[in-house]
Amino acid sequence: MIFYIFILEKEEYLDDLLEGMIEAEIEGISIIDGTEAKKVLAEDIPIFAGIIHAIEGQRGKHKVILGVSENDTIEDLKKILNDIAPCLLNSGLRVYKFRVEQDI
C-alpha cells in the first residue's frame, strides 16, 4: 500500500487535484489546512519578522492532503494533472509517497 502526502500551495487547484486523485484510484483522502512555519515565525516572533518577505506572493497557507492506494498510481496522476492542471507539475505542489502496511 502506498501512502501519499500532498502539499498544495496553489489552493485554487484543490478541486482539480482531488478529481485527479479520485481518477487515479487514491482513496481515504483527507484534507488538512496547513500554515507555513515561516508565516507563524514571522508573525509571532519578532526576531523572525524579516522573513515575511520569503513568503511574499503567497499567503503562507496550503492544503495538506493525505491518501492511500493499493498500488503506486503517481504516474497515472501525473498524466491526469498534465491534462487538467499542468502548471501543478512545475510548481505549487509537492508529493511525498511511502510504502506502508495497514495495521488495523
Add this chain to the structure above:
Amino acid sequence: MKILDVLDERHIEINLKNTTKEGVIDELLMLLKEIPEKERVIIRREVMEREAIKSTGIGHGIGVPHTETDSIEGIHAALGISKKGVDFLSLDGEPVYILILVVANRKLNLKYLSLLAHVARILSKEKIVERLKNANSPNEVMEILKEVD
C-alpha cells in the same frame, strides 16, 4: 478506471429517440443486455432516485446518470447520443446531447468514482464532445474515445 474498460460498441446508441430524461435512461439501460430485466428495473429506480437528489446533467450538453447498486456484479456503462437534445434539468439549463450511464456494484466504489472522474474529464473537452455529437457509428465513437482514454 477508464470508460473503454467497460464500454464496447454494443453499449453505444448514436441516435437516441427519446427526448425526456426517463426515456433516454430507459434506452441506455436497454443497451445493457447483459443485465437481466428484473435487475434493470431495480437499477432504473436507483438511477432515478439519484437524479432526484441532483441532476447529473453536468452542463455543456453532457449527462452522466449513474448509481451504485447491490443488484448486479461489476461495472457497466452505456453511451447515447441525442441529435435533438434531451431536457435533463442540467446545471446550466441547456439540453443534453451526450449521455453516459454508469452502474456499479456498491463494493466497487473506488473504481466507480475513478470512472466517473475519468468520464467528467474526457467530456470536459469541447472538441471531443463536438466530435462525439457528430459521430456516425458506434465504431467512430469508440475510435474517438480511444484517442482520449
